[in-house]
Every structure is written in structure tokens, then in C-alpha cells.
Amino acid sequence: MRNPIQCNQCSMQSICVPAGLVSSEIDKLDKSSREPHVYSKRDMVYSPDQPLNSLFAVKSGSVKCYTIDSEGKQQITSFHLTGDIIGMESISNGAAVTYCEAMETSMLCEIKLNRLFAQNFTGVDKNLLRLLSHRIGQRNTHYLNVVNTTAEQRVASFIMGLSDHLYEHGFSRHEFKLPMTRTDIANYLGLAVETVSRVFSSLKQKDIIDTKQSILFIQAPAELKQMAS
């Protein structure tokens, strides 16, 4: 999975690129892709919404990626050390989705994707890449929904997620069948069944949702969204 290679641009003895990108393939890239950038502690590599059509290889040092929520609370989504390649979740929308900050003096190589896309990629390739990138983003989103959140937030966010997905695929946004059991929801959200059941009951009491067998009705979407945020 890893391939130590000699870097002909940097002072470093070698650069370790994990998970597939071997020397000969790196060589196909633009020369500028291999120029190392030096970041000092607390320097920002990229920030959310910044247009980004590159990956970065961590040649030395370490960085952390994090989001900042509406209340200004930081949530770290990943740490990256020497040999990691970062920025994959931004491929699907062409812009960074997290902050990426150096935790110490670090060297990163920028790997520009536009060259790759223009020269080598077929339509299927590009879209498959976007698909995988999108999934990484989804996994991050789910992680953010489970770490450092209350039971009520997790359940509200889970329901909103289903609602959004179904709406995007042509189904009703406010009335749908829950195909999974409470036990499964609890397990997925890192909660006990009883807790999920209590949150459902509480949401029903507040007239935010209602259920009839496995059919779920969202009665107050705005309030639910508020809770989920």
C-alpha cells in the first residue's frame, strides 16, 4: 500500500506516498505538483469554500483538519502525518470542506488534479472519483453527527438526513416509511434503543413528528432542522 520514492524536487531524502500512487505515476504529474510548500505551526493549508482542485501529500510534519459549526465550536475530523494524502473529500465539489492547519513545521506537496482530469480521465473515471469523494464527505458528516452531540440532535439529524435523501430522489419529504428498526437506528447512532424511543416520544409530544406503525410524518420540519443543526 505504500511506496517510498525519491523526490527530485525537495531536500527530503524520500517521500512516502501511501495507497497507490507510485513513483512512475507521480512523475506523470506536472512539475509544479512536486514542489514542496513549507508551513509553520498554525499555518492554514486550506479553508472551507476555498476553491481547491488539488490533493496534498504530507512529506513531513503533521496537520489537522477540522470544521467550525454555527456556534463557533471546532470539531477535528482527522489528523494527518508523514505519507498521508489529504483533500480527497473536496474533489466532489471543487472546494475545501474543512480547515486544514499545520500542527508543527510541515512540508506538503500539492498534487494538481486539473492536469490529471484533462489528460487522462474519461467521463466515467471522473464521475467515479466524484462519487467516492462524495462518500468520504458523507462519512465525515455522519461522524460529525455522532461525535460530541446529544441524543436529540443525533436523532433529529438522522431523520432530516433521510428526509433530504428521499426528497432528492422524488419521494415525499414529510411522510415516509422507516425501513429500519429502532434498535438499528440506536446502534447506528451510538445510543441505546430506549434512548431512541424516548427521543421519538418526546418529538411526538412536541408535535414535531408523528408515527403510525413504521410510517413517519414530519409535522414541523423547521423545528426538526433547528434541532439537527
Place this chain on the structure above:
Amino acid sequence: MRNPIQCNQCSMQSICVPAGLVSSEIDKLDKSSREPHVYSKRDMVYSPDQPLNSLFAVKSGSVKCYTIDSEGKQQITSFHLTGDIIGMESISNGAAVTYCEAMETSMLCEIKLNRLFAQNFTGVDKNLLRLLSHRIGQRNTHYLNVVNTTAEQRVASFIMGLSDHLYEHGFSRHEFKLPMTRTDIANYLGLAVETVSRVFSSLKQKDIIDTKQSILFIQAPAELKQMAS
């Protein structure tokens, strides 16, 4: 991100493929790729370690993906509804990494990757895909480490993760610098700083690890691994 397309193989009116795979590209695929498979409730779509060089598009119904740990405890990693494409985390090693089970009667299309790889993909493409697939797997692993685990397990697993990564990149397995603060570790693992500090102290007392400034020594790797599992 989504593209409703007509399916010329199935009885379904349309199939919604999200995140990039549009009609014309699906058409490039092998005909067999478009044949729908029907799964009944509780049928298994795939199981861990089963050789897998396909993705699956959920045309109707719903599935859940889960792992089973050494103590036999099930942990759900994702739910998938109509329009989702699944199996992306298995690209990097050619075998399934989770169980995938139908939650109700469902139709899935298998999208075989070997055809794509043979015909269209360059080396860079393939390896980039593997890289992204591998990252999805890593995100799943981190999620599994944070959901339904104790503070001690999370910290032990976090340290083992760093240790493994550094060893794979030619550094010492048992003695390395922690580049991040306790506060950052806590935030990343969904714990309070004080809790992380207490776990570190407890591990030191048990002579499993030791620290000197930001240098960490793993004194009993076996015990640490045991805790992390």
C-alpha cells in the same frame, strides 16, 4: 449530483444514480451490470472477505452495512436507500469489508468494475480510486472507534493507530512524538480533555505507556492492542 435515468433492463420506471454516474456512462457498462437482482428481507448482498469487484446501485428498497467485532457485537456503519451506490470501500482491497443486508425486499444492480478497469482506466486513475476507497475505509474505522466504545478503548486505539502508521512509514513503532495537544485528541475522540488526561495517567500507572514531554513510549504494546480491540 443526481441523474434520474431510464433503466432498459428492469421493470422499474427509472433508476436514480446519484453523484455522477449519468445515463450515457452507465450504458458503457457491460449489459450484465444492469441486470437487477432481487433481495428479500434479511438476504445478504455481500459479506466480509468475499471477493468483490463490483459496486451496487440500490434501485429500490433499502440495505444496511455492518461489521461484527471479535465479541460478536454488530455495529451498523451505514444505511442505504434508493439511489445510493454501495461497496466503494471494498475497491481498495478487492474484497468486502462489511456485511450488507437487505432491510426489506430490495432491487440492486451490480456494477462490475473489472470491465471499467480493463477498458478505460489508466494507472493513475486506478490508484487514485484505490486511494479514495482506502480513505473511506479509514473513515469507517475511525467511526467504529468512536461509536459505542469506552474512553480507554478510544485512546488506546488512537495511540495504536498512530503507532502503526508511523511504523509503516519507517519510524519507530514504540517511541514517537505526539504532535497534537490533549485538547485536540479529546476533541477528535469525542471526549473531554480531563478524560483523556485521566486515561493517559491510568495507562502510565499500569506501565503500558510512558510520556516525557510530548514523546510517547509504548511499553506494553500487546496490552495496548488488547485494549484497543
Place this chain on the structure above:
DNA sequence: TGCAAAACTTGATCTAGATCAAGCTGGTTA
């Protein structure tokens, strides 16, 4: 259609880890 099993709910109690508080340590800057 009826009955057993699975799924769900509600209440009572318990606990892992959060929060609050206060002191310690070591690294940076004047």
C-alpha cells in the same frame, strides 16, 4: 385468525464521563 416472537415503550436506577475548580509544569519572550 390466533398466537408466539420481535419490536417498541415507559419507568426506576445506575454510572461513565462531563463539567467545574484549582493547582502544576514547561516553554516562550522580554
Place this chain on the structure above:
DNA sequence: TAACCAGCTTGATCTAGATCAAGTTTTGCA
């Protein structure tokens, strides 16, 4: 070389949600 401050540790207390317990409802199957 002091003194400041961010980061770390330890102790005391509190609480969200787990666990335990006991029904109730729903589902699936003979």
C-alpha cells in the same frame, strides 16, 4: 532569569444517557 501563559493533571460533583425491569404493540407465520 523571571514571569507569563498555554497545556496538562487531579479532585469533587453532576448529569445524560446506559442499564435493568416490566409491560404493550406489532408482525409474521401456521
